[in-house]
Amino acid sequence: MKPGRFALLFLVVLSLLVVACAPPATPAPAAQPPVQEPAAEPTAEAAAEPAAASGALSGEIVVGCAHALSGPIAIYGEPIHNGILLAAQQINDQKLLGDATLAIVCEDTAGDKAQAINAFQKLINQDKVVAILGPTLSNSAFAADPVAQEAGIPVLGSSNTAAGITDMGDYVFRDSLPESDVIPNTILVTKDKLGYSKVAVMYGNDDQFTQSGYDVFAEALAGSGTEVVATETFAKGDTDFSAQLTKIAALEPEALIVSALAEEAANIMIQARQLGLDVPIIGGNGFNSPKLAEIAGPAAEGAISGAAWNIGNPAPENQAFVDAYRAAYGGDPDQFAAQAYTATWLMATAIKNAGSADPAAIRDALAAITDFPSPLGTYSFDANRNPVHTPVVLIVKDGKFQVFE
Amino acid sequence: MFWQQLVNALWLGSVYALFALGYTLVFGVLDILNLAHGAVFMWGAFFGLLAVTKLNMPIWAALLVAMLGAGILGIVLDRVAFRPLRKRNAPQLAAIISSIGASTILVSLAQGAFGAQVSRFPFDTLPAQVFTAGPVRVTLVQVIVFAVSLVLMAALLLFMRRSRSGKAMRAVAYSGRISSLLGIDVDRIIVTTFFVSSALAGASGVFLGLAFSAISPFMGAPIELKGLAVIILGGLGNVPGAILAGFLLAATEVFGVAYVSSDFRDAIAFTVLILVLLIRPSGILGTAVERRA
Amino acid sequence: MLTQFLTDIWLVYRSVFEFALIGSALGLSIYITLRTGLLSLASAGFMSIGAYVGALLTIHLHTPLLVSVLAGALAAGVIGLLLGLPVLRLSGVYLAIATIGFGEVVRVFMLNIDNLAGRTITGGALGLNNIPRKTETWHLVLFVGLLIYLFVRIDRSRTGRAFDAIRQDHHVAASMGINVVQYRNLAFVLSALIAGAAGVFSAHLTYFVSPNEYGFNGAVRILTFAILGGYLIWLGPIVGAFILTFLPELLRFLGPYRPIVNGVVLILAIIYLPRGLVDPTFWRKVWRQRGKPPSPPPLETSSEAAP
The missing domain is CATH 3.40.50.2300 (Response regulator)
Known part of the structure; x- marks a missing residue:
């Protein structure tokens, strides 16, 4: 068979295959019970x-x-x-x-x-x-x-x-x-309950969501008289945060503030615990996903999220x-x-x-x-x-x- | 802190090197920029994940499944996207288009099959053990990945130097035309190359999945760019060069974060890369022979 | 009835058409470097510089669009000159990765000069919004028209012949007395100027710019315009940009399978027309064979030349 024709045939088969194994993730609920x-x-x-x-x-x-x-x-x-x-x-x-x-x-x-x-x-x-x-x-x-x-x-x-x-x-x-409606309250409540006075901050600086979250966190922390010992950034899609976390761990903060979406946050939690950084981890709306605990498992225990929605709301x-x-x-x-x-x-x-x-x-x-x-x-x-x-x-x-x- | 950062750098370096191993092989032998390597890597991770979760395999068996699956995928990729171009004497740049097309297809297929969400290996796949040695902490996963990376690197180097196929690969890398005059079955060597390279991608997919708990259809994209930088920095198709460059890039990133600023992590890494290339225009271990377009 | 129908079509696809024109300009900015045998992926970075410089001028100094465009292009051109002097010594993929690295450095730079002394500069990841929409469709048509004119002129000039000689074999070109370095720098700066101007136009088209649009993916996308369309004549990148911009929009009816079909089309196109869709030799052959029974597909015959 000529290579071109082989390719064509294969691609057609491939496309049919995809159509056949349709995405289970996005069915119209009409097809559901x-x-x-x-x-x-x-x-x-x-x-x-x-x-x-x-x-x-x-x-x-x-x-x-x-x-x-x-x-x-x-x-x-x-x-x-x-x-x-x-x-x-x-x-x-x-x-x-x-x-x-x-x-x-x-x-x-x-x-x-x-x-x-x-x-x-x-x-x-x-x-x-x-x-x-x-x-x-x-x-x-x-x-x-x-x-x-x-x-x-x-x-x-x-x-x-x-x-x-x-x-x-x-x-x-x-x-x-917006984070500005969620985070100041979160800082107020957690500072009151956990009594931290110096924290480290981590955020994704190439993403609008996490950058906005950071801006509000920084303001709220300054307003509450909390000392920020380190501010470290990462990029969307990063998976290795050990360099930043090692730097943070050496400064011994009493809490870690993270402005990240659930997928990155989960890996930050896992790696923070591995590096022996056992302080409370606090975040915003981005944390509020079942994926956080699903991916981070035990490392997510005790993670605090200021959020717009509570899945357990009765x-x-x-x-x-x-x-x-x-x-x-x-x-x-x-x-x-x-x-x-x-x-x-x-x-x-x-x-x-x-x-x-x-x-x-x-x-x-x-x-x-x-x-x-x-x-x-x-x-x-x-x-x-x-x-x-x-x-x-x-x-x-x-x-x-x-x-x- | 320095020692822990050194460990971080070695660890990240082994991750980059592992990803770059297979990548540089295809690059060196075929002289094409294969932008679908990240997609094969991602499928490798999913093959491994499915083997563990659906077939209840132990992780070492899942690793073999992933390597085999990714290797076959690589051969298919070659048949569909690259072989037809070779047969038509297409310019090398054409392969960029077909590899992008193939990558789009592979990523969309994965999204169709598994959804866009991030998944991870089950928690009991490997014990979550942390070792402490003085100021340094490493996890069992890190130790295993590091060790296996070294073993795979050594195995690949041996394969390239000692085995018939490996020698033939190097001959084809030097010149496909001369190799075929020497009686080497170039097509078979290319298929072997794709299989080995993709199997390595599959292995690195599984290891990164174990190490970072971020398996998703899009996991190939962020590391693709880093991998590209590594293989070119190392010198086209130069396996030891790619390994060296992997560790160099990782060290630049980690120490850039540690002693300069995480804000400029990627900028520092790429500035160093450009500077190194200005000093060594064919990569760290690249030969100065100019390739003709 | 018909006019209503055509108006609707125009309204639906006007923005796509505009993006295709921007893409054409970007494709041409890559094309000019490819013509001198350089594989540069710096266009996205230049576009970013142009977009920010132009947008900042418009927002803070309320400059007319033409002034912003010239300033944005000039800024990108100057950076291009400074970058080109050292990196154009690199060849092939080594240049490609160095220019990708340049794009990443620009991206990180734009992310980090979000504000200085309390004044917003780039806004970091938040980007710049509320950029007035000043780019009209005819501006873009005119812009691409001017570029075509420029390229036609170059084709007929000494410079164009020098470019072609360098692409064919830069050693031979040098031995014929062509100053390879100088011509390559010229092409690189032209490429930066074009991409910078395109960046300003696009910023004033979409109300918004942010650094990540111009990263690695952006750079590769621009390259695909030129390769898929063909980089043998200037028409190639334009055709490539139009097809790659319109294709995903026309495939919308496919819903979630859209990227797959998109990928299949890319592979098939490049396999059958490996030198790009605008491959003069191929189309000349097709033209000569018109009327004859099409039994042996002309593409297949051309592939028989393979060893």
């Missing part, structure tokens, strides 16, 4: 609010979703995607929108700002979506959200934590509590979400999934309250949402379209996050 009893979903109370004419809704209402589904950022995009699809299915099962159904069109941004812009353009101009959920990264949001703003399409980010996201315009929303909305997520995807959700799930519910509720599929009306209804019962807690948007709800401080005990007291 029906979600647990919808129980105490947000519906009841939320509907009571403006109680506008929601009978006007009919047909299919298309909401776009632009997230990183391929490439390294898919590690966050996958749970987000899961959360959105789960919420959409519940919303349609419960007929939240009356005769109308909520259709989600998802586009992959690959974590790239140019592709995020392209995805937004496609969703707005081709799919004629009434609103967009996304994008995954703050970087992409800074590039793509202005597109939605100009087109007058509301956009709701569920994982953008950088400062200035909602300053881009009155159509830009987020439901992800509120019925949260329990319903966690149960349904487990049933649909066979694992615990992380904070990204919880925030994306909430974002979808918020958007659907706004559509319902607006009683119309007009983007401007949806924007107004979204901005007006207050005291919405959600897995994140009782949820409102502030005047700048940022989230308002109470953050928590969590600690890993026996491999599970619990409220730190």
Whole structure:
């Protein structure tokens, strides 16, 4: 056989193979056993609010979703995607929108700002979506959200934590509590309980999420009169932190503050313990993933996370979400999934309250949402379209996050 | 602190060297920039992980499975992405495109099969033992990885120097045309090269998976760049050079963090790399013979 | 009806078209170095320098776009000159890794000069946002048009013939009295100028820049434009950039399988057209064979030349 033809044949077979062994990680929940009893979903109370004419809704209402589904950022995009699809299915099962159904069109941004812009353009101009959920990264949001703003399409980010996201315009929303709302309280609480006076700090300095987290930590530590004996950085995707940790261990801090996402944080914990650095490790939203304890195991015990969401929150909305997520995807959700799930519910509720599929009306209804019962807690948007709800401080005990007291 | 940092540097160096071993082999023999090596490395880690978690194999058997699996994958990679180009006398740069294509496919396949999430070997795969010697702490995993890296390096050097295939490989690396005139089956040697190189990538995937608990479809990307720097710094296709360069890069990084600043870790490493190349334009142990394009 | 349809298409793909034009310029910046036989991956680093210099001027001094573009290009050009003097002595992959190293150094530098004395410089990993959108589609068309004009002129000039001679064999070129070092430096600086300007345009297109966009992946991506498209004539990198920018967008219907098909297309394209999609010899052959029964695929016959 000619080499070219061999290659062609092989590639075709290969592609078929992939299609056959379809990704188990992102099934549409439709294919899953029906979600647990919808129980105490947000519906009841939320509907009571403006109680506008929601009978006007009919047909299919298309909401776009632009997230990183391929490439390294898919590690966050996958749970987000899961959360959105789960919420959409519940919303349609419960007929939240009356005769109308909520259709989600998802586009992959690959974590790239140019592709995020392209995805937004496609969703707005081709799919004629009434609103967009996304994008995954703050970087992409800074590039793509202005597109939605100009087109007058509301956009709701569920994982953008950088400062200035909602300053881009009155159509830009987020439901992800920025680190500045989470970390000062975390430092206050842990300093009070643990009584540390000198700490070392580690953060990823090439990532918007971890850099923002560090900025807030540094300010909060300075404000609380804590001495910072060392500040060390790493890069996204690094796996070896031993040089930094050795340097830190020699300075004998009383706590280690880490602004990192769960995957890097887990390896930092493992290596810190191996190097004999046995002090409490404190982080922000980035820690709040079941992966932390799963990967770090015993090294994660006692790790403290200031977070926007508590998986153990007994509120019925949260329990319903966690149960349904487990049933649909066979694992615990992380904070990204919880925030994306909430974002979808918020958007659907706004559509319902607006009683119309007009983007401007949806924007107004979204901005007006207050005291919405959600897995994140009782949820409102502030005047700048940022989230308002109470953050928590969590600690890993026996491999599970619990409220730190 | 100095001694611990020295240990850190040796440890990281063995990781880089292990990754670079197979990489430099393909580079040296075929003279192509294979950007899919990181993807084969990643699949090696997953083969090992599956062998341990699904087939309940002990880690040494899983290592063999990973090497075999990655080796076969390497041969397939050659058949699909590189052999057709050789048959067409394609310019060397063309291989960059097909290797990027192959890498994209392999990474996406892994994401399709395993999801994007990070996984790790079970906690009981190796005992989590820490040894203390004076001011220095090392883990059992580190000792094992270091030792096995040295063994693999020695084995590869012996293979290249002593075995028929190894000698033939070096001949092909020198010139494919002359080798075929000498009666060497160049195609067979290339297949062997891909198998050995990819098996080594698979082994390093398993070891890095054991060492760093960060197995994911994207684990190949960060180390790919470092590996590339190492093999070029060492001198094209020069196995001892790659090993030496691996330790040099690691030492630069670790001591850069220890005595300068972690903010500039990669900048320091790459500045040193550029400076070394300016002094030794064909790498540390590279020969000064100019290769014709 | 038709106009509405075409307007929608334009609205959906305008941004893709703009990115393809930026990509074309970047591809051309690599092409010019490849023409002198240099494998440089510095374009992403130059683009980064241009993007930051241009964006900072626009934000702080409210300079018009043209001034920002010229300043960004000039800054990249000066750095290119300083970098080129020592590193262009390296050849082949040694130059490639040195230029990749340069890109990494630029990236780390941009990450770490986030602020000086309380004033935001690059913003570090947070990047610079709120860059006014000043780049219009026609700016980019004009920019790429000017580059094409430049390359056509170079092709017909002494310089172009010198470049080709150097690429064929720089020893022979030197023995014919061509100042290889000088021409290579010229090509390298031109490459930096083009990439710097492209960086400024792209910064004013996407409202936002951050250091990581211009790392190793960015550098390799730019290289693929030139190799896939072909680096024998200037049309190659442009075709490469358009295909590689449009392909993932046109494959969106494939959802999660998109990267796989993307990869398959890359492999098939380079196997059948190893010298790039714009390979004059190949297309001339196809042109001559038009009308004849296509029984033996022309590609296969060309491969028979292999030993």
